[in-house]
Amino acid sequence: MLVLIACFTPPASARPPRQHKVKVAGLAFRHIKRVVLDPGHGGTNQGAVAVTGAREKAVTLAIALQVASRLRSKTNVEVILTRDSDEDIGLRNRTRLANAHRGDVFISIHGNSSADTSIEGVEVYFLAADSADSETARLIDREEGVPDGADRKGVPWSLESVLTDLDYAWVQALSERLASNLAGAFAVHLTPRPKVRGVRQAPFGVLKEARMPAVVLEVGYLTHPVEGRALLDEGRQTQLARAVILALAAFDRDMGRARSPQSARPHKAKGAVRQARR
Numbered sequence: 001m002l003v004l005i006a007c008f009t010p011p012a013s014a015r016p017p018r019q020h021k022v023k024v025a026g027l028a029f030r031h032i033k034r035v036v037l038d039p040g041h042g043g044t045n046q047g048a049v050a051v052t053g054a055r056e057k058a059v060t061l062a063i064a065l066q067v068a069s070r071l072r073s074k075t076n077v078e079v080i081l082t083r084d085s086d087e088d089i090g091l092r093n094r095t096r097l098a099n100a101h102r103g104d105v106f107i108s109i110h111g112n113s114s115a116d117t118s119i120e121g122v123e124v125y126f127l128a129a130d131s132a133d134s135e136t137a138r139l140i141d142r143e144e145g146v147p148d149g150a151d152r153k154g155v156p157w158s159l160e161s162v163l164t165d166l167d168y169a170w171v172q173a174l175s176e177r178l179a180s181n182l183a184g185a186f187a188v189h190l191t192p193r194p195k196v197r198g199v200r201q202a203p204f205g206v207l208k209e210a211r212m213p214a215v216v217l218e219v220g221y222l223t224h225p226v227e228g229r230a231l232l233d234e235g236r237q238t239q240l241a242r243a244v245i246l247a248l249a250a251f252d253r254d255m256g257r258a259r260s261p262q263s264a265r266p267h268k269a270k271g272a273v274r275q276a277r278r
């Protein structure tokens with residue numbers, strides 16, 4: 001089952017500023033101390049092939065490096081990169097690294113692809129413990145192949161031994177909030193605006209053992225003739241990096257308000273959540 005948040009409404013904190021240029025200078029984070037950025041793929045694991053022939057692994061690394069550079073220079077948070085060069089570090093090592101460094105946030109960055117080159121847009125995923133529908137299963141196959149030890153049909157790898165039920169609910173609520181902040185930032189801080197396809201849940205292997213709020217960010221479709229080229233553009237990548245940082249700033253504010261898993265749940269538009277069987 002896939003939980004699809006339709007009728008997406010950006011959170012108030014993500015509404016566009018009056019000035020045209022989005023500023024990220026001098027952001028002081030109060031609750032997030034360490035951000036783990038995970039550029040998808042790397043080395044022989046090349047990921048999707050863009051419309052120009054460029055490889056996803058290079059696009060994800062370029063965006064992650066921009067986010068890391070700006071976070072380090074403009075904010076007070078520490079940044080951990082799961083890779084900063086063209087290497088294949090393996091799937092589970094990404095989350096293990098995030099846990100070992102006690103990250104407060106984990107963002108795995110990817111570019112999507114489809115045989116239907118008319119499909120475009122941003123998707124943000126947080127963990128679903130149950131099985132994926134066929135479309136989502138194909139996405140996970142493209143992104144992760146067959147993860148080592150993964151059980152895609154049911155129980156996640158070893159969630160129960162990693163987090164208590166209460167902690168799991170808390171992390172899930174915050175992950176949903178983070179995904180919502182990212183989708184909201186992409187909807188309002190990019191020019192031209194991308195299509196925001198929504199916040200979704202899927203049993204990504206890379207999210208299963210995370211002890212912190214964790215998402216897979218699909219920044220757009222590399223196979224779309226316009227979006228695929230834009231994602232290779234350094235200026236567009238800079239915009240994407242800014243949007244990620246503004247989403248993190250909104251999330252940091254939300255963490256200050258969140259006193260319980262219940263209060264951390266995103267504010268949703270009327271009837272915004274529907275259970276979708278696809």
Ligand SMILES: [Zn+2]
Pocket residue numbers: 040041047048056109110111142143
């Ligand atoms: Zn990918």
